[in-house]
Amino acid sequence: MVLVPVSTVSTRNHLTDSWRIQRPTIQYDKCIRCMICWKYCPDNAINIENGNKEAPNERIAKMEYPVIDYNFCKGCGICANECPEKCIDMEFEVIE
Amino acid sequence: MHRYGIRGDRMKSVNEFRTIMTGNDAVAYGAKLARVKFISAYPITPQTTIVEKLASMIANDELDAKYVEVESEHSALAAVFASELTGVRSYTATSSHGLLYMHEMLHWVAGQRLPIVMSVVNRAIGPPWNIWADQSDTINQRDTGWMQVYSESNQEAMDTIIMGYKIAENSGVMLPLMSMEDAFILSHTSEPVTMRDQDLVNEYLPDLDLKFRIDPENPMGYGSYDTPDGSFMEFKKDMIDSMNNARKVIKEETQKFNEMFETNYGALIERYRMDDADYAIIAMGTVASTARFVIDRLRENGLNIGLIRIRYFRPFPYDEILEDLKNVKSAGVIDRSVSFGLAGVTYSEVISGLYGRINIPVSSFIVGIGGRDVRIEDIESIAETIRNGSTGTHWINVKRVV
Amino acid sequence: MPTSIPKEELMAPGHTACHGCGATLAMRYVLKALGEKTVVSVPASCWAVIPGAMPFRTLDVPMVYTPFAATGASISGLREGLDIQGKSDYNVVGFAGDGGTADIGLQGLSGAMERGHNVFYIMYDNEGYMNTGVQRSGSTPYGARTTTTPVGKERDFKKENKKIVADMMIAQNVPYVATATVAYPEDLIKKIEHAKAVHGPKFIQILAPCPTGWYYPPEKTIEISRLAVQSRMFPLYEFIEGRFYLNKSFKPIDVSEYVKAQDRFKHLNEGEIENLRRYVEERWNQLLEWEKLYAGPVKA
């Protein structure tokens, strides 16, 4: 058998959290679930989950909402920049 | 005049038949017999009649394949690379500058371990413009990871395509193969060729089963980048190991072919009248064929000389040549190619195989550059130089240019 | 969810693109639009590096790495190879940068389009050789500073206008040609849907802003992408089987708003910005002419 140069391991196994200098945090009580942050994330580091009671109102609390995956978020800040409600904060990462 | 080593023309099968055809037609039929499914090529003299023949076979429904004429040789091999990667047996043909234009893709195909077979009609490299026989084009590609076979007859050119796929697709080899014909001397010359029986070829050569073919169910990256501490070095070493492993596979598959088709091809080399030879000529391609003829004449005049014909330049038959040269007084290596700063490339390969193992005078001969005819008297003068135990490089039939 | 963007992700996280990479977004949207029955061919480019070193892959579809000039031919071979096996339902996509498309790969692109293979060719246009460290390409716009058009004492920025490959493809009468950018993913995805409906070669040029090479903060990628369209530096259009549609639904802004957002144009004086302004206006008028020339029925 010969060695064939193929790559088979998904980068889902390759964390990029160490790239992050600024950390985005979503203020869910202001978030209207427009999903623009999810839409524009170049690192595909925002997941969609169901129903979060921390929300501006009950209707929105039942909606799908964005969750930042800090294993992959590189902290580029596009989400914060594009957020129409300005409810994503960018703060310097504190390594604990 | 008595002849040795004449290949019989007994027919193995009722479906075999013998007819006259050019080398390029023979090669095209070889590709057809190998059941290639995808062909991509760009025209260049003297390769063109190969792909014209294949295109006409497809147009006449004699061959079930797709032919794509692309806009360059680089693209021809890139397209063949890609189709082979989908798991389809693919083929291309080129010559000279076309081959040079493919150089990057040659490495890419070999590195991705794709068992593609390509025909190359050996033609000179300009300037000046020259369309005639000269092996400098393929010798230039000796380090690209392709196996390289030089044929001396149209029959061999046909059969090499069939054997080529079998060897290249061997799970222990998985390297591409280049099959050579000398420009015009084979490509445009008509001679008798036995058309192989398709059923027998099918028995010899099964369908391609590329284990790592493109499959959206099993997504992979093909040829991603690799780092100094990754496996890059190991991939390259594995290609060398496979090339070495190919020696054994070539012997086995050539033997199998010989048995099935009643031929008598040598594997990496062929020997002619070497059993009792005091002197040896080492040559490739049609020069070797002419050397057979001249050796018979020289033998009649009492010179015990034989021929080692190199079929496979890659992998190079170091051990086989050494074995034969053990018993001769001196030898000469004929190159129909030029390496600037070195001259005889085959010569230097032979010498490196012999180094430290036997010590006989071996001389280097450069012949037939740019299609200059290699005549009986040229081989005779080479034999005379070998007999004198000469060393060094000799240019044969070179004119004084004023 | 209040967006029409498909949820399915065929580009995994964990890749190694720069912060705020526009090219990565382009791939993400293209694959969302095409789905999992897709094979991608990528030449030397940022995208040959973004998936990471072996043994990693970042796409959930097969991705073939090819030499720089090989995109057009490789998608030709992939298409035919798959078709021979009856796998005509797979999308074959060439995904190449502007260097690999406008420069070294132009011959292969033109050949593949001329031969009529049923393929997608996506040019992700970051207006320079960004993978090798921001050199000038044929697709770099007038005025931009790159490492091979550096601004020294003599202020030697790029003096030539952008070579627009999409326009060349229209001249070649490719059945589907469009421009798009990452700020408008709905538009981008819709265009790929339109392209899917066309049998034959499809060419889409996606402006993919590059914070690293355009010298702007990474969070501004979408903003810059939007300004490119609004300033008409990168007009959005569609050319479907001989009919040309120009997107005029944007309130135009002055070129200087686009230029001043990026440090690659920082050195330009007012006269040079005026050159760009004139260029943008002339090109816009040319596109309006095309709209008349290749008038089609009102689109649904």
Next chain:
Amino acid sequence: MGNFQLIEMYEIRFHGRGGQGAVTASRILAAAAFAEGKYVVSFPFFGTERRGAPVTAFTRIDDSEIYLKSQIYNPDIVVVLDTYVLRTSNVMEGLKENGTVIINSPRDPADFNLDANVATVDAVAIAVKHGLGSRANPVINTSMLGAFSRVTGIVSLESVLEATRQNVPAKVKENMDAVKEAYDSVKILKREEIR
């Protein structure tokens, strides 16, 4: 004539001009000899000549496999398809002692004053008569092979006819008639008769 025996390889050189079919003639001859169980090789002088320029083609015929791949320098037989070539090329070059020259010409063999066996055949008249090619560009190669068969006996008339039938792209019957007419009408002058 007609008493050639195949003990050594025969080497035949064709001289013509592009478009006359010298290359095809060399191939049809090879096919005819092949049909008689011979080993054959047929090849053009590998040039880039276009229509109208002088061309050379070669055929080798042997009882056993032919390994010699060089051009032909010492032909046994030279076939001249166009007397124009007699002025531009030395068709006699390297011709073997007692070799044979077959010329497309209405004239008598003796008129050419060559130190060889000489045969002439009015292939142009034959071609025109049978409607092969045009008056400006008559196709004479098959007629020359009819003459070749008669003069040399290396291949039989029947083999030439059959090879012609299989290898000409059109006007099969006309070509075969031309072969026969040339076979019957060729004029032969042996070298010893000149002296």
